[in-house]
Amino acid sequence: MDEPRVVARRSAPPRARRVGDRRPRGHALSQGFHRGARVTRDLPRPREWLAGAAPYRTESQAAEVRLQSNESTESAPLGRYLRQADLEGTLLNRYPDITAADLRTLLARRWEVTPEQVILGNGSNEVLLYTFLIFGGSDRTLLVFTPTYTMYARLARLTGMRVHEERVGVPYSLDVARVRGAVARVRPDVVCFSSPNNPTGNLLDDATILAAADAGSILVLVDEAYAEFSGHTLLPRIADHPNVVVVRTLSKAHAAAGLRLGALVADRRLAAMYEAARLPYNVGTLTQLVGRRIVADDAGLAERVSCIIGERTRVERELHRMPELDAFPSAANFILFRPRMMRGRALHTELVERGVLVRDVSSWPDAGESLRATIGNPTENDRLLDALRAVLAERSR
Template identity: 35%
Template sequence: MTSLADLPLRDDLRGREPYGAPQLDVPYALNTNENPYPPSPALVAALGKAVEDVAASLNRYPDRDATLLRADLADFLNADTPGAGRTGRDVWAANGSNEILQQILQAFGGPGRTALGFEPSYSMHPIITEVSGTAWVDAHRDEDFGLDPAAAVAAIERHEPGIVFLTSPNNPTGTALDLATIEAVLDAAPGMVVVDEAYAEFRRGGTPSALNLLPGRPRLIVTRTMSKAFAMAGTRLGYLAADPAVIDALMLVRLPYHLSAVTQAVARTALAHRAELLGTVDALRSERDALVAWLRGLGLTVADSDANFVLFGSFSDRRAVWEGLLERGVLIREVGPPGWLRVSVGTPEEMAAFRTALKEVL
């Protein structure tokens, strides 16, 4: 049989493994940070009607620029930062936040350019960076998974990256950044600064969004997703807010008609029903905070979390703990620094199953 070794694959792709968290049929899947609450029957009906409405015109290409969807997203973001007055020209959308990141790297990265991040962080940042032909630099986080502004500035001055990735709340640690740290990075960075806010809706009260820093900063990009708090992971809709000039740059690299008519219709329907979809966020925050306290009560070390997951450890053999949980029907993620594990926050039933299984394993 033909193998990759027999194909004229790019040299820099040889030896790589495809990205992917385990997809296993288990009673309790707590490894991919999804919102565990499915849409209500009423929302399912509304989503079905939205798809039905566009089905008759699927012989035609969709709106290439997703104009109506971007206007709806701008309205949603304006509620996060009142008075911003954003319009669809300040927002861009694509198939998940990963395609957003890919387009950013296609436009502002490439051969001879460097992207810098602070790991441990989202594992797709270096993967998409390197696949785009951009060099990746890991500048590292502090031992408590925070980010010291002076150290971040020093790393930027040393490497002069074309793109800096900040993640707030950070995945897999759940750590959020204050605006002063982001501003310090913005002042030092010679190129674009991307603040990945995939988990922004879960942040604790008083934790500001980088959206507040956008006015007058054309090199700042804030990315979001509908896969997490919106409980729309299957829709594959990511988006960003930035200066309109950034959107003009991304249009140079986007594929034609990249967002299907079905995706646009489903995403707009979800935004129209955001009160229901985001209505579970407070419950998930409470579950998260209770989980952090419970894990610490077991004597484990737990990272402070502003997301819908918790990183905990440390274990001399985390693989054994992961496997022990899996044997009991609970799938979590073996990710992050050596010795640490990450569990997504689920329903009360799922959290009870996790607690029971972990106590048995320990």
């Protein structure tokens, strides 16, 4: 729903100073600070939304099987991509190539675009942030279809935008008519889609996404973090829809979440705007070097994706055999499921007690009592399935 406008509060009158208090006015460390109290009276006030915002966190409980973050669970040590000569030839006293020309060229060839169309970031969240720095602002509106990746709304609010959450729910059924109706009613400046959608996993039709792009001068962002697992991309449609930008990452299928490397592909005119907003030297020397090696490893990528798709099919089949669960089709490296006889949080807790950590997305807008599990290796997936069977059997007694 739309964000309400908040009337700014007037500043409180200055307090009387104690005798002998020689600190300058506005000093941040008031006496309450030394007593361990949370003091904000003497601090500069942030914008209203940020004053009450909590840091973005993912679940970090200890667990033997960690299937909560949609990472690749395959071990990918740095030594796989470095050679002995790199240790002497990679100089850290010099700034990296500010344009990351070699890496951008390599990615452009993979995606059949020009290097000028590729904007790199320290993870895909950085290029998402640039989107809202460029096209956001207090007089502008973001439209999202929930449940979806929560960082879109978070970054929009961070830049002062209004956020309209069009409630779709689970199952996540979105079509051309729904998108056209929402765009006509909300009149957004930016529309964000995740395809395959996080957390539901389903792939959106091109026509559904392009219905927003065809509505006028709206920036349409398509987050394809999981595109390799779906075998589909909207990248070729940028040529005839220049208001569409596509975001990709090396964190998922490329098994490089720790590297922090993402990219955005845009029409060259929009790309120039992103390049103007991009921080200098935002992709480090080591990241560029390792990124090139990872992107060039076509065989490793193909084998990894094939294994995950095979395991996804098996896990999906086993979940459908559990009558106490609703499991939803996925084109990503995770599966969303919902218990019928207990709360999502309760099921999450019992899985953790059995050493399996998944993502509780029941707090995400319109996700319902749902949990999301990353597809791991066969042993990890068996642990998840066995834990689910044990919990559900106990609840059925």
